[in-house]
Amino acid sequence: MKLNARWTSYPYIVWMILFTVIPLFLIGYFAFTDASGDFTIANMEQAVKYIPALVKSVSLAAIATVLCLVLAYPFAFSMSRLSFERQKMMSMLIMLPMWMNFLLRTYAWQAILEDNGVINMLLNSVGLSSVKLINTSGAVVLGMVYNYIPFMILPLYSVMTKIDKSVLEAANDLGAGFFATLYRVILPLSMPGIVSGTTMVFVPAVSTFVISGMLGGVNNYLIGDLIETQFLGNSYDLNCGSATSLLLMIVVLITMAIFNHFSDEDAEEALV
Template sequence: MKSNSRLLSAPYTVWMTVFIVVPMLLVGYFAFTDKAGSFTLENILSVGQYSNVFLRSIWLGAVATVISLGLGYPFALIIARMNAKRQNVMVMLVMLPMWMNFLLRTYAWMTLLEDNGLINSALAAVGLPRVHMINTAGAVVLGMVYNYIPYMILPLYSVLTKMDQSVIEAAQDLGANDRQVFLKVVVPLSMPGVISGVTMVFVPAVSTFIISKMLGGGGNLLIGDLIDMQFLGSAYNPNLGSAVSLVLMVIILICMGIMNQFDDGEANEKGGMLL
């Protein structure tokens, strides 16, 4: 039995080794070596000069995550309370934008947010002043929310739709009003979905680069843009790029560790059953 399990897991082990372990080892190698291949800490120490980029990335990623949670939670709750047929339709609508190319979706937002785009043209048509939206931090956050909010809605929906309704009915029978039921029953039981959604939105948001480049312009440089410049830009410095990538991985691991502190063992057990 064990030999069969090992045989079945072999393709995944090979895949994980080739596409996860080896790239991470290469990143670590380049981060701690110079162009001649000699060991150095200069690359890691040089990352400090980009602290403002890291802070901006974490801030915008956190804002996008909070907005996604604020919009995604009630939407997931509404879907979970629909009948099965309507749930399937709504889930498909949530996933529909994900079927389109990521770059194409971002280009569409450029068309909407430009100074002469559709939104400003509509404002001018009704006599309202134009609003500068493109190449701003707000446009970057908007792009993050639009592209990543499905990753918030789907885990929340998965938990909420499988929630034991008898627990909610019991709370109501004991005299709890709707607000108390939501805060003391629904929210605690949905925490595994909240934690999964927050993680799945924050991690790609904090490391994105194409959204900030297209919607934020040159004034909203994020970590992903910095790494892209080191590997593909004119500044070509894979050693510094690897050091920035390594620091970013550490920051993400720390953030994930902090998020896991909000989920105790009992919640993990319930979350596993709900999911």
């Protein structure tokens, strides 16, 4: 049998239809119907009232994404310049925290950041007074950065390994300094990595409910927590929950569209 490129995609297409496309339609259906199945926009109207939680989620996720990018970008570059063996080891080390369950990792942060937690105990033992760490927006951002940074490093690293050493040398030969090389060569070439890394961090961060629930305290009720309340609260409110999810998806889509717009331009530029 000849290897037909079209066939090879079938298993995933079936998967995608079953677990992505159909659920999406269901969310759309539930969002615009009431409990008895009649068309209504009341759910959407209600979801719009929850924009404050959405704004909070988007802003915290945006901060976390920027922090991830700032931390991961230089690291991914230096990692891509290592010897093959070391690269392998590094990527394993980056994946290492993921060998443990996400919930447990977040739970551990709770123990570290608590008023009587590890950090404050250390501070007290050297005579400093305690600081308030847990139950703040900062703690939520920290949780997001900690949990999602591997998703930023890995795509960045994989595009950066494709930047040939000779390209950088050529830039040097043509008189480009450090910043010119970074801005005009490395940045455009790594744009696809930035875009996929940003997507992979921003999307789970904006919809998280575990991190905010454990580390956020009273004032960090995010859109993910809200959707959880709608689905698993007292009223089993599929319809409003779907409407809020749909709203979240629209916001994420717009954000990603803006971002992809950039990457296309840069990719174009890189090819020119």
